[in-house]
Amino acid sequence: MPTVTQSGLNPAKICHVAIELKTLLQNLSFIQNQSSDTEIVAMVKANAYGHGITKISQVLQEKGVKHFGVATIEEGLTLRQASITGTILLMGGSGFTQNIDAVLSAELTPLISSLEELQILKATAQKTKWQKPIQVHLDLDTGMSRSGILIDDNPESTLKAIVDCLKKNTNIINLCGLSTHFANAEINNCAYSDLQLKRFLKALHYLDNAGFHQTILHVSKSSAILTNLGHSDVVLSKTQRQHSIWVRPGIALYGVNPLSGANQLPGLAPILSWRAPVTVRKAILKGTHVGYNNTWTAKRDTEIAILRVGYGDGFSRQLSNRGHVLIQGQKAPIVGRVSMDLTAIDVTQITKKLGNESCSIGTMATLIGTDGGESISAQDLSELCHTIPYEILTNISARVARLYF
Template sequence: MVAPRFFRCAHAMQPSESMMSPAANDRPTRIVVDLGRLASNLHLIRARVGVPVMAIVKANAYGHGLVPVARHLQTVGVERLGVAFVEEGIALRRAGVTVPVLVLGGIFGPQVAQFIEHDLEITVSSLDKLRQVEATAQAMGRRAAIHLKIDTGMERIGVHSYSCGPLIEAACASRWCVLKGIYSHLACADDPDSPMTARQLERFQEACAHFERLGAPMPTRHLANSGGVLHFPDTWLDMVRPGIALYGVLPGSASKRSIAVEPVMSLVSKVVYFKVVKAGNPVSYGATWTAEHDTRVVTVPIGYGDGYPRALSSRGEVLIHGQRHPIVGRVCMDQFMIDIGRHSAWNEDEVVLIGEQRGEAISVETVAEQGGESPYEVLVGLNERIPRRYVGGLLRD
């Protein structure tokens, strides 16, 4: 049975145009993506760094929606996009995205032909990988666009900076590969005080010096991820690769908002049930939280099955009527409970899990800290069971 409405406050919130209730058959839980803020963040980053931007849209554009985000970034003039896997690149091409797309992940041999067929730029991280790409390109009669990956300290993929000479020489001499760029990845740039970034920059510059020794033209050099963009101007070089910062979220707890990017995502739901829980009664699985006194509890229809962190059990909070209320008991697969104390709430009231309401805000960074995760995990964990709504779309001055 649906609980009756409790009582309305005189100052009950009226939803804004961008947050109006969805159609009756839509799920009340939704992610709202502000494309205007996304475009503004791109504009702010480009204005600050003064070089082209490769916007990273891997992992479903950090939970914001791969195709809608990429299409909008193309519309507002992004120079390049970056994805993790060839499948993401193919999805963009099939959706009509035509800007250059670099696949940042390692090459799986049988897929090389798909890179070339869909005009995707390939990360080449060793001589063997280069030969693999060359052989496929020759067999297809089409040249492949490549970027060389140099390992300057991440120890993930890429040829070591101290042994990259033969790869660079072979890439410059290749008949079937067009060398578009050379890059590395910063391991500690989210911390502005880490000395690791300076060491990586030095190693990368030493690797790039091979082009001068060979008398070959320098391809586009790109090194700065979000941390590099925010903290290390020396790493901006010829192009930058912002990911999480493009979506208005800081990459780490030590990071500084040196560029005034704003959060692009809101996560909202609605109250679906209200009840009074008597003192001494536990709430949710495992009876891990017990009411110390009679209190009002509401249920929200989202859970860890949607990617909302279970670690927020009895630790997280939400906004209802602009007031913060704690999650109580364990987060369930599809719902969780909120203790609203002696405050009022009623069915279909908006609940903000991430975002702003009446001048109060809950950030991705706060959710990550409360759940013991990184902001990256929070964003990419929000899965496709949650519908996305897109608002805005105009570049803000």
């Protein structure tokens, strides 16, 4: 564990997340083994799902990952500043046409969602006399109805104009990849995923016939890699030998199982623990209220510890009067409303069992992670907050120190 943070503070004493890089690399190997003959696009958008985009990407690049996926131009620029040299895919819906100069100079690879985007790209390249062909991938909307070019049973209806534009501008724009995104990849043997894959293959066939052969194909996020949909990559690689297949794992890299309701997958382990210090201790009498709006009242004389963490750090206000943290390997219930910077916990049982010193100022509480025989996962918190682990992790805010070891 680092002994100081970038700000010079002792990490052991402040609210921080600790990230195990060795485990990140084990997760990477596991994913690579699940999807052999494919190349990994590490999804590092949203600050690498809260884990810190710069460090995570640098470590993955050192281990041979050559492609990265981001959602915003700013994230792409951060990666270039961090000496990430490979492909940076700017996912569909980024709004890149508003800042094309930055996209071109950082050599980001946008996913194209419409003919209009392509035309704006072409016009800007011509206006600025851009020298090299701009690499683009097409984002094919096969059923998410989110970003992407709408693909139904007749791909020609939407792809013809795109193909015409690409063919007229091969000196400016180089189509090098095709992608789609599954809506229900968590579900094994899902008819809707089959439909999406069928539409993708039709679009691929159309583009092949139009002369676009050397294309990279990427369709799988973590759950698609881990379910039998992963076979779609095999299907693609077997039937489309001239293409290379990429996969786009995000959450699995960070060790969280995307398959809802399932236990932790052997082979994947969470890489992040979140801890916050006790900063205030007090004994309150039976009948005393705790926190905003008096939502919790002591039913007995109670030992309270205040943690320096709140919703301003991403510790959800939904956890008010719900769930617990771990102190000295014991569960301490959250009491009252989680406020912006502080959270109250009931440590009466712990101090009774282990003594008053067990929860003193500076004692660290575990919000996510393991302490003794107990653990709390991002999945556990997401269930209490009626959301998904993705949101719990990406919400961990910038003021929480990220420590890597």
